[in-house]
Amino acid sequence: MNLNKKQIVAQCFSPAAFIHDTEENYQEIERLITEEEIGGLTFFHSRHSAAANFEKRAESLETSGTLEKLIELINRYQSISKIPLLISIDGEYGLAMRVESTPQYPFAITLGALKENEEELVEEVGYRMGMEMEECGIHLNLAPCADVNTNPNNPVIGYRSFGDDVKRVSKLSFAMYTGLTKAGIGACLKHFPGHGDTATDSHLGLPILDKSMEELEAEELVPFQYGIDRGVEMIMVGHLAVPALTNGKNIPASISHEIITGLLKGKMGFDGIVISDALNMKAVANMFDVPGELELKAFQAGNDILCFSDHVREGIEMIEGKASDEEIENAFVKVWELKEKLGVMNERTVLVPEFDWKSHSEFQKELAKDYVSVISGKLDKSNLKKLSDSDKLGYKEFFGTENSNFKKSLDFKFVDSDQAEALLISVFVPSHKPLNQFGIDAEKLKEIKALAKERRCYLLHFGNPLALKYFGTLEDYEAVICGYQNFEEVKQRVIQILT
Incomplete structure (x- = not known):
């Protein structure tokens, strides 16, 4: 196919497409496809949730039938594109990160807590995610994170990282990458040169990583080098400044020639595809007055x-x-070869998939059996049964949904919590993000900590383990069981551990 220079450049662009949007905005995407002949699209749930991982939000937005709308839009946009589009999504824990009523997998921090066959299991998670995406006509998952989360107060990585251990993050991020590619879709390690030890959210401002080259080589760069040495074909560069790599200047890595071409491609030997993090993010979006200059940089x-x-x-x-011409040709060849490798050119009409929910649940049980555990204290099951039989065990639940079935599922006889000698305390952490103490009400926290001081309490923690620091000294509890997620399969596993 003979393409002119403009068409060649356009193949390097993958703007955002929103599943829930106005017809006017859908038509604007169509104009980018037909008039600008862009190379791909990156799908997000909606404009409301584009700059963050999808969660229930306060905005009133009609979000029913997200999966059906996604498939409809992919078919609609592909049908008018001269060159088939590379369809991407940012689905770190599966389609569910952007699309409701689709299979959700554990967060990276949860998978980082697996104790046996972790690489094999994480690879299987990646494979299953990839197969589901492939069925939807998606070619590329902008995941996994290879960030080492050494800053527990990190506002943007946290639960998206496999943990704070460099070797473990290296192995598990590569395992996830491998699983995705085995499913026949693309994947990428992100956010180079490493977003784990930052205190600013790059969606909102520019994080600055003040570390020497020696420190970076001992930590942040390790998972990326591990992947490069094993043939990783795509890396996403983040919007964070690392002055040690840019002669002391606070230049975002995503627009730094020294970091991308000098360090990543030169010193570290990466010859694959480099993809930018979202160029609408505040860390870079407002740096240039002239439209198009950021893209050029x-x-x-x-x-x-x-x-x-x-x-x-x-x-x-x-x-x-x-x-x-050389810069343009080099980038174009990589993008074109990627499209051919991922089967993008074999254009097809995509049908709405039917997921195997039974198989998904069985796999979730297998995973939960390995990561749900007693992380502090000692759990004496026979003692719990004695307390229950002698009317001394109470139950309190925090932040659960109304009419929670969890209490009903527990095989214990509970007395009024005020009269109880010992308490089972279930905490369903409202948010996986650290903002406002993970969404935990300060008064409720005070109440939980007071209960742990005055009585024997067993803490059942469903959510991000990084939130545990707000619950006082863990030694104040008889035992702490960490479930990491709020899945039904996790609740079942906690019940098994208790009884």
Whole structure:
């Protein structure tokens, strides 16, 4: 196929497409496809949730039938594109990160807690996720995170990382990558050079990582080098400044020639595809007054695919006019070869898939059996039964949904919590993000900590383990069981551990 220079440049663009949007905005995407001939699209749930992982939100937005709408849009957009589009999604824990009523897998921090055959299990998670995405007509999952989460107060990585152990993060991020690619879809390690030890959310501002090259080589860069040495074909560069790598200047890695071309491609030997993190994020979006200049800077720094550009037309025009022919050709060849490898060119009409929920649940049980555990204190099951039989055991639940069935599922006889000698305390952590103490009400926290001081309490923690620091000294509890997630299979596993 003979393409002109503008068409070649356009293949490097993958702007955002929103599943829940207005017809006017759907038509604007169609214009980008037919007039600008963009290379791909990156799907997000809605404009409300684009800059963050999908959660229940306060906005009133009609979000029914998300999966059906996604499939409909993929077919609609593919049908009008001269060159089939590379369809991407950011689904770190599966389609469910962006699409309701689809299989959700454990967060990376949960998978990091697996005790046996963890690499094999994480690879299987990646494979299953990838197969579900492939069925939906998605070619590329912008995951997994290879960030080492050494800052427990990190506002943007946290539960998205496999943990704070460099070797473990290296192995598990590569295992996830391997599973996804085995399913026949693309994957990428992110957020180079490592977003784990930052205190600013790059969606909102520019994080600065003040570490020496020696410190970076001992920690942040290790998982990426591990992947590069094993043939990883795509890496996403994050919006964070690392002054040690840019002569003391606070330049975002995503637009730094020194970091992408000098360090990643040069010193570390990466010759695959470099994709930018979303270019609409506040860490970079407001740095340039002229539309298209950010896209040019990101491209000339060494990015091959520009994700979530807000200025596609201007970006294409500026790169066409100012980037060298060699830069354009190198990036285009990589993108084209990726499309061929992932079967993008074999255009097909996608049907709404029917997921095997039974198999999914069985797999979730297998995983939960390995990661749900007593992480503090000692659990004496016979003692719990004695307390129950002698009318001394009470139950309190915090942040659970109304009419929670969890209490009913427990094979214990409970007395009024005020009269109880010992308490089972179930905490369903409201949010996996650290903002406002993971969404935990301060008064409720005070109540839980007071109960642990005055009585024998067993804490059942369903949620991000990083939230445990707010529950006082763990030694104050008889035992702490960490479930990591709020899945039904996790609740069943906690019941098994208790009884």
